[in-house]
Amino acid sequence: MQKQWKKTFALIFSGQIFSILTSSMVQFAVIWHLTESTGSAAVLMIAGLAAFLPQxxxxxxxxxxxxxxxRKLTMIIADSAIxxxxxxxxxxxxxxxxxxxxxYIILSLRSAASAFHAPAFQAAVPLIAPEEELTRVAGWQQMVFSFSNVMGPALGIAVYSATSLGAVLLLDVAxxxxxxxxxFLVKIHQPKAQATVSPSFIHEFRLGWSALIQAKPIVLITGATAVFSIAFMPLATLFPYMTLSHFGRGGYSASLVEAVFSIGMILGGLxxxxxxxxxxxxxxxxxxxLVIGLTCVISxxxxxxxxxxxxxLSFFMGSAAPFFNGPFMAMIQRSFEPEMLGRVISLVTSIMMLSSPIGLLLAGPVVDEYGVQLWFLGSGIVVMLTALFIFIQFRRLAFRQRTETE
Structure with a gap:
């Protein structure tokens, strides 16, 4: 049993490496093309909105x-649509x-398909791995994601420079x-729906929402994450702009920053x-x-x-990211039954992502008016305050639980 679930993940992750690698190439090449051809932070923010809002x-x-x-078939269809x-x-x-x-339209359609793919994969993980291994699997997933993203920007800019953006996009299909x-080579058991669940779409949606709001720790972290996402999520689009506008460097330097960030994520995931x-x-x-916020402030x-x-700084920022993303997803996967997990993960993801368009709408005018460094500085302060808030709130929650049991 121990070897079987690891073999399943080995097959899944070996395929995902190629998919994430080519998607990373596309993401970086498109952002760099828009950065180079327009030089406008507002254009980048609109592209970011197109990529985030549908999800x-x-x-x-x-x-x-x-x-x-x-969930297996959903992942296959969604990836095919992308x-x-x-x-x-x-x-x-x-x-x-x-x-x-x-x-913008194509970015929006890719985003709509991604809205099905990522939650389907996360909801499938507890159906394969033992509960006590979920945090470890999250670390593996971060490593696979990071490894693909190490090579993605470098390969993306290389293919883009040697050929065209069209060639990069065609590689994403492969x-x-x-x-x-x-x-297709793995088997993922689909959980049976609860017998009491109504076939009504609205009723099932309400059941998922009720399950989420009853898990107070998950609600607390989700709310805090939504706040810091307003400040932090635009940075994913602004990294190449920082390299071009503040440091006066070209595409290869921008891809280097993406690579060292991803190398840091590999180390952090490991x-x-x-x-x-x-x-x-x-x-x-x-x-x-805390580390993410500090590196943003210094940047x-x-x-x-x-x-x-x-x-x-980008290396250390990347190395810190798995220590938030991995444990948070593992907490969610442990807190809910498999037949409810798809709804909960989608709701949590949407709450966090709905804050991203707010940040993107704010970041464009601010960066164009005051410079990209101001956004790095402000986002770092917000992220560090979020870290402090989460730590204090959970210390209080743990203390309250201890006093109630004594």
């Missing part, structure tokens, strides 16, 4: 379908330069095909998988947020000649 809007409702459908939209945009770039509106092939049982999930999460203060320092 945030669809998320609360996707979970109901995920708990009804085969590949199809990449294929369409790729041919468009090969034939000629599409307008920004068409690029990555999706490999990932789907590996999924450490999390090895030491997953040493500390509590909350301790890991608070430490991860917002350094001068235009300190690119090497920025790259080092």
């Amino acid at each position: 945030a809007v669809l998320g609360p409702f996707v979970g109901v379908w995920l708990d009804r459908w085969s 590949a199809l939209f990449s294929l369409i945009l790729g041919f468009y770039f090969i034939l000629g330069e599409p307008g920004l509106g068409f690029v 990555g999706a095909l490999i990932a789907n092939l590996m999924l 450490l999390l998988s090895v030491f997953s049982s040493k500390w509590s999930d909350i301790s890991y999460m608070s430490l991860g947020l 917002g203060l350094i001068g235009p000649n300190a690119f090497v320092i920025f790259a080092v």
Whole structure:
């Protein structure tokens, strides 16, 4: 049994490496193309909105379908849809330069398909791995994601520079095909729906919402994460802009920053998988947020000649990310029954992602007016305050639980 579930994850992750790698290439190449061709932070923020908003809007409702459908088949169909939209945009770039509106539409359609893929995978994890191994698996997942993202920006800028953005997009299709092939080779048992659950969509949605709000620790972290996401999520789009506008560097320097960030995530994921049982999930999460916030603050203060320092800070920022993402997802997976997990994960994801458009709408004008460093500085302060809030609240909750049992 121990070897079987590890073999299943080995097959799944080996396929996901290719899919995430090519998606990372596409993401970086598109952002760099928009950065280089427009030089506008506002354009980047609109692209970010196109990539985030559909997932945030669809998320609360996707979970109901995920708990009804085969999670394996959902992942395959969603990844195929993402590949199809990449294929369409790729041919468009090969034939000629599409307008920004068409690029935004394709980004939105890819985002809508991703709204099904990511929660389906997270909801499938507890159906494969033992409960006590969920944090370790989260560490593995962070390593796979990070490994793919190490090579993604470098390969993306290399293929983009040598050929065109269209060629990068076509490679994304090949990555999706490999990932789907590996999924066909594994078996994932779909949990049976509860006998008391009504077939009504609204009723099932309300059941998922009720289950979520009754888990007070998850609600607390979700709310805090939604607040810091307003400040932090735009940075995913602003990293290349920081390299270009503040440090005056080109595409390869921007890809270097993405690579060292991802190398840090690999190290962080490895450490999390090895030491997953040493500390509590909350301790890991608070430490991860504190390091992320501190590196953002320093990045917002350094001068235009300190690119090497920025790259080092990006490494430590990346290494801290798995210590928040992994334990949080493992907490969610432990807290709910498998037949309810799709709805809960989709709701949590949507709540956090709905805050991202707010940040993106604010970041564009602020960065264009005052510079990208101000956003790094402000986001770092918000993230550190969030870390402190989560740590204090859970210390109070633990103290209250101890006094009630004595």
